Amino acid sequence: MRNRLGKHAVTLIAGGLCLAWLASQTVSHPTATAVVCLAAIGIFSIPPTTRRHHRSGLIGVVGIVAVLGVVLVLSISGLQGPVTIRVFVATILILGAGVPLLYALTFPIRTAGEDE
Amino acid sequence: MILWLTLIACAVVPLAWWGRRLAQDPLAYFAASRGAGPFLAGMAGTAAGLSAFVFIGGPGLFASIGVASLWLILSAPLTGALQCLAVGEPIVDLTRKHHCITIPDILAARFGEGWPRGLAALVICIGGITTLGVQIKGSTLLGQAFLDVPGWMVATVAVAVTTIYTSAGGMRIGLHAEAAQGVIMAVAALVLTASVLMAVGGPAQAAEIIQRVRPEFLQALPPGRGSHYLSLFLLFALGTCAQPHYLQKFLMLKDRRSLRWLPAVSTAALLSVLTVWIGLGLGGTALWLGGEINPPFPDLLTPTLLSKFAGPVLLPIATVAVLAAIMSTAASLLNMVAAAVTRDLPLAFGRKPFPTLGPARAATIGAAACAGLIAIQAKHTVALLGILGWSMFTAGLLPVIVLGLRWPSASRKGAIIALIAGPLVQIALEISNIATHSRGRWEPGLTGAAVGGILLVLFSRKNGRSA
Numbered sequence: 272m273r274n275r276l277g278k279h280a281v282t283l284i285a286g287g288l289c290l291a292w293l294a295s296q297t298v299s300h301p302t303a304t305a306v307v308c309l310a311a312i313g314i315f316s317i318p319p320t321t322r323r324h325h326r327s328g329l330i331g332v333v334g335i336v337a338v339l340g341v342v343l344v345l346s347i348s349g350l351q352g353p354v355t356i357r358v359f360v361a362t363i364l365i366l367g368a369g370v371p372l373l374y375a376l377t378f379p380i381r382t383a384g385e386d387e
Numbered sequence: 388m389i390l391w392l393t394l395i396a397c398a399v400v401p402l403a404w405w406g407r408r409l410a411q412d413p414l415a416y417f418a419a420s421r422g423a424g425p426f427l428a429g430m431a432g433t434a435a436g437l438s439a440f441v442f443i444g445g446p447g448l449f450a451s452i453g454v455a456s457l458w459l460i461l462s463a464p465l466t467g468a469l470q471c472l473a474v475g476e477p478i479v480d481l482t483r484k485h486h487c488i489t490i491p492d493i494l495a496a497r498f499g500e501g502w503p504r505g506l507a508a509l510v511i512c513i514g515g516i517t518t519l520g521v522q523i524k525g526s527t528l529l530g531q532a533f534l535d536v537p538g539w540m541v542a543t544v545a546v547a548v549t550t551i552y553t554s555a556g557g558m559r560i561g562l563h564a565e566a567a568q569g570v571i572m573a574v575a576a577l578v579l580t581a582s583v584l585m586a587v588g589g590p591a592q593a594a595e596i597i598q599r600v601r602p603e604f605l606q607a608l609p610p611g612r613g614s615h616y617l618s619l620f621l622l623f624a625l626g627t628c629a630q631p632h633y634l635q636k637f638l639m640l641k642d643r644r645s646l647r648w649l650p651a652v653s654t655a656a657l658l659s660v661l662t663v664w665i666g667l668g669l670g671g672t673a674l675w676l677g678g679e680i681n682p683p684f685p686d687l688l689t690p691t692l693l694s695k696f697a698g699p700v701l702l703p704i705a706t707v708a709v710l711a712a713i714m715s716t717a718a719s720l721l722n723m724v725a726a727a728v729t730r731d732l733p734l735a736f737g738r739k740p741f742p743t744l745g746p747a748r749a750a751t752i753g754a755a756a757c758a759g760l761i762a763i764q765a766k767h768t769v770a771l772l773g774i775l776g777w778s779m780f781t782a783g784l785l786p787v788i789v790l791g792l793r794w795p796s797a798s799r800k801g802a803i804i805a806l807i808a809g810p811l812v813q814i815a816l817e818i819s820n821i822a823t824h825s826r827g828r829w830e831p832g833l834t835g836a837a838v839g840g841i842l843l844v845l846f847s848r849k850n851g852r853s854a
Contacts, residue, residue, distance in 0.1 A: 282796070356457075
């Protein structure tokens with residue numbers, strides 16, 4: 272996991288994230304929980320995606336976290352009614368198409384020279 | 388329906404015979420001879436991960452709490468890629484280097500023999516048998532209200548058939564069976580969803596009915612419970628990285644390149660099957676609120692829907708799909724529990740694993756019997772039992788798998804402490820929830836994983852790398 276963030280930085284951030292998670296549950300605040308959710312998904316995705324100093328993976332992950340962020344903000348803001356189902360289904364379809372494709376496209380970049 | 392059950396029971400005999408011929412060594416029995424490509428692993432992984440929880444518990448949960456139940460599946464598009472990225476790649480690397488065939492093998496390769504292997508095996512035994520109990524309870528509900536035969540009969544046939552072919556052929560036959568079951572589930576889910584939504588007049592009509600009768604069912608985050616539902620979103624997003632019946636499929640890949648298209652296969656299959664959650668949940672809830680059906684309790688929404696709207700063609704499709712869902716999950720879990728009991732626990736105590744596959748086959752049967760007892764005793768709904776098993780794996784394995792495999796400085800001591808603390812915190816919270824008859828603000832699985840993660844980082848920083 273050697274990358275720009277340093278050898279240990281990401282794991283220490285992950286440890287901090289665990290603390291933040293416990294804090295968000297203590298105050299039981301949806302916004303705090305939503306921030307931890309986004310950070311957790313980002314922190315587990317960004318380091319391996321950006322291996323070999325390639326930016327395309329990072330841009331993709333930022334895009335995914337942004338889509339999720341919009342859904343979370345809308346939900347916390349009181350999203351309700353039939354539009355809720357449309358928002359959820361659209362999110363699932365957009366990410367369902369985009370995320371696996373991003374993984375497949377960045378796979379050769381991340382694993383160049385490692386395959387058998 | 389008894390004819391269908393008899394046919395399924397008869398089909399297992401040649402399957403078991405074929406499996407027994409193919410599975411002659413631990414690599415074949417526990418890791419399918421490492422011959423899976425992306426399609427086989429992706430379909431089998433999805434089938435193993437999806438169960439009665441999706442077909443029965445999911446729509447039932449929608450009927451209980453409305454659209455907020457979708458937080459549990461909103462992470463579905465992410466999980467395939469996240470799994471491969473965060474844990475699949477390091478697992479495949481360790482497997483190539485150390486010839487691992489079980490998840491505790493991976494932890495032993497990373498953190499050394501003894502405690503890490505033994506604790507991981509224990510988590511797999513407890514979480515695996517609990518999750519198996521969900522499958523069996525799902526089978527009984529299915530039989531009682533959906534197939535018009537006694538619940539115990541369906542449960543007995545489904546579990547006996549799965550136990551026979553898994554016991555005989557392990558994952559060498561289980562992988563192919565699961566992949567076929569995954570295809571059946573995906574196709575059947577799409578057909579069922581379309582049928583129910585057509586019966587209610589389309590998704591827009593269903594949403595209008597719900598909005599008119601129970602508008603609170605269409606709130607994205609019900610007041611006062613927002614943090615809880617977001618916790619469930621995170622539990623299912625990250626939790627997949629710690630579910631051994633998913634991770635097991637990485638051990639079966641024939642090469643690293645197979646990872647590339649694995650998320651595309653597994654995500655397509657997953658989203659196809661999850662249409663049941665949205666379609667039957669939305670359509671069924673609208674029909675319930677509109678007074679067209681009247682299930683006695685939410686878990687019976689799917690069976691009630693199908694008994695009313697499924698014709699002579701659709702009913703067998705639904706039967707086979709739900710049985711496939713139950714059997715595929717059960718097969719993986721039975722195999723992993725057998726591996727934990729006959730291979731990993733002896734190795735953890737410094738002994739050699741059993742040289743033949745006989746004890747593994749016996750352990751497979753024993754695990755099924757234990758899960759049956761849990762299903763008989765369980766008073767929770769299918770959905771809650773499903774979350775219980777999922778939480779145990781998350782609390783126990785998430786820190787050591789996600790942080791431990793990637794972080795070079797994660798130490799043996801930190802891993803052992805995380806493996807002990809996570810499940811203890813989770814079990815304590817589950818007991819507290821049961822005692823107070825409520826789901827508290829602390830989601831047990833994630834809280835256990837968070838405590839485990841903090842301890843892993845703290846003790847690894849303090850002691851340095853020892854593995």
